[in-house]
Amino acid sequence: MSSVLLPLQPRGMGSGQVEAFASYFGRLAQLHTCSITQLARFLSSWRSRELGRRITLNESTLYMTNGSGMSSYGVCMEAYVDAVEHAMRVDILRRCTLIPIRCAVSPQRFESVRGARAWCEQCFRDDLESGAPVYDRLLWTLQAITRCPEHRVALRTTCPACGATQNYQHRSGNPLLCWRCDRPLIGSASQLHLVSEPSLGERDLCELVVTIANGGPMIQAENPFHAFQRALNSILSPVASVVAGVARINGSARARNAEVKPTLRTMLRRAHAAGVTVLQILEDPRGAATVAGQLVFDEYAIAATARVRRPAEVIAEVRRAMHLELKKPRSEQIPQIKKLASRCGVSEGFIRHRLPRLVDRYQRHRLAATISLTNARRARCRAALSDPVLATKYVARAKSLREGARWLAADVDCPVAIARLEIRRCRAKCADARRSSVRRLSEPESC
Secondary structure, three states: OOOOOOOOOOOOOOOOOOEOHHHHHHHHHHHOOOOHHHHHHHHHHHHHHHHOOOOOOOHHHHHOOOOOOOOOOOHHHHHHHHHHHHHHOOOOHHHHOOHHHHHHOOOOHHHOEOOOOOEOHHHHHHHHHHOOOOOOEHHHHEOOOOEOOOOOEEOEOEOOOOOOEOOOOOOOOOOOEOOOOOOEOOOOHHHOOEOOOOOOOHHHHHHHHHHHHOOOOOOOOOOHHHHHHHHHHHHOHHHHHHHHOOOOOOHHHHHOOOOOOOOHHHHHHHHHHHOOOHHHHHHOHHHHHHHHHHOOOOHHHOOOOOOOOOOHHHHHHHHHHHHHHHOOOOOOOOOOHHHHHHHHOOOHHHHHHHOHHHHHHHHHHHHHHHHHHHHHHHHHHHHHHHOHHHHHHHHHHOOOHHHHHHHHHHHHOOOHHHHHHHHHHHHHHHHHHHHHHHHHHHOOOOO
């Protein structure tokens, strides 16, 4: 049987650039020269005739915010997807939504999907330059995504012309237009904000979107993260306690022993704490538990009280990182062991326990560098205060010691505490000089 709607393929199918269903629905309405509301009403009446019973698509879903609109994965959203799939005679539109992982995600969607649109202006420009239709990506609907992974620019959330938040699609269905002022959602290229560092879980979510766009993931358990937690408790209890402490459920749910499903943001945080990916937990919770904490072993041969062990390669990597820092001159400050441990993915106690001699050498180097840096800063402060003009600015013209210290610290690039101490010493030196001068003037001259 042929479809009742004109054929329209979702953009980016099978890749991380897969189109969001809300964008596809808008382009479908634009193709049929009707509004998104008119298209929803047509699908309701046609579906009712097909099934012989009244089917009503909730039109408020088109204009709802707080993560409950066309970017969600609830029952109303699924009704729209089913209606369009039956009208188009296709079965691939679920790959443009988060419906494939709905059984694993919390029904509270405000920490999983956005309540309003977000888009990459550079992606829109690329679409226009290539002659392809502009469309929203499924990845942009996720709350944890704050930048475009391809262009590394921050996602825009307001209209560059009127500043309105794009809570829903334009009534014509054109993703490029603002729903309020009807102007394009592309501003000046000079206003693009470069974001070099990815947000937490960006790689995991990109991998998840690619898997959904290709027809997955195949979730076996009703609540994969609960199954993952149970497996961790039996395999690796130290890591299990850390994962359980991330975004703990409320007291009433714990008292009822309820299986509370996590939001996407909580999924990312727990997966990061366990050292695995979200996709690994969704597809194979028990398999993910066996590799949590960089452990790969026969799960039945290890006691539940086993401690996390690090491979020899990790120790060598930490030692190499510390030697690189020790090669730096004493005039350059090196990071604390805590920060170095975080950068290497281990704890501070692990480094102190496994490399005690190197830690002692590292601390002596850091102390010498701190002393050298402090002496250099004090020398710059004394040089500035030795100039009569600058000394008058910092000591006499400043309303208070704090203000003078802030001025001096900003001019010579040093902490305010050091600048304040040097100003006090300068004041004391000047006071001693004045007292000595008065004492010499008051003493009688000898014959």
